[in-house]
Amino acid sequence: MTLATLLLLAAALIGIGFYGALSQQSFVMLMMGLELILNGVMLAAVAFWALSGAGAPEGQLLTIVVMAVMAIEMAMGFALVVAVFRTKQADVTEGITGLKH
């Protein structure tokens, strides 16, 4: 467990999440991709905190902030899915082709 291997793992998670966010058609699966990206980001932040930052407490704080971002993304994402589903009956990204209402 070195900084390089930890960052490689984080890079793999970010790559998989990026693939998911770009490729998935349904909104909820798309959000799962975003969550995986943030998962990798949190791991990288903790890895830097533990192995490269001499335990500066701001490293852990950054992870907490990313966790808050994750919660916000999840809540707003689901609220938008509900709103879009109400108006357009769409649960896949192709269902929204424009901003007209």
Next chain:
Amino acid sequence: MDYPLIVDIFFLLLATLAVVSGWRVFCTDSMVRASFFLLVSFIAVGVIMILLTAEYLGVAMFFMMAVEMMVMAIFMVMFMMNPAGLNPMMMVHQHKFSIAAGVAIFVVLGGVALLSEFPDNPLPADLDPVASLGNELLGDSMLIFESAGIVLLTTMIGVVVLSSHRGRYGAAEEGSMPPGLEPGGDPAGMPEEGDEGGHHHCH
């Protein structure tokens, strides 16, 4: 910083678990199962955080992700056809481009991880990670921490506004038709009058 062999072995297992379950999220048939695979991936990363002595963050990850994935599974059942995975399912667009983009991101970030020189400053031996985080949260970085709390409150209000049944410009679903039970079929039934839809709030 050198870790004992057992930590390295655990890390290897957990890293494999995190990557494999993260990958399975996007190729399992059942969307509920996909959310549980994502949960496994998060828990593996949380255990790695605990191995890195960030105990608070690792445990917070467990709690947060367990709840979050349950909510996600409920939304899956609500919105998705095929939550149980009874039929094969692959709902993707621009697939080749996405694979190429994901691999490119991995190669670039992995290259940064392997090729760049990061300072080697491991944790001091006498550091108590939880106490140092607590002192930071309620000390120097209190403004950031409180701002995060305010933003979360704003999110709650925004979520309720977005998902509430009746908005400023009339009923949210005005003019929309429920989808048919089969493609092109009759609407599955209009919402009843006076249905306030409080069950749609996610908090």
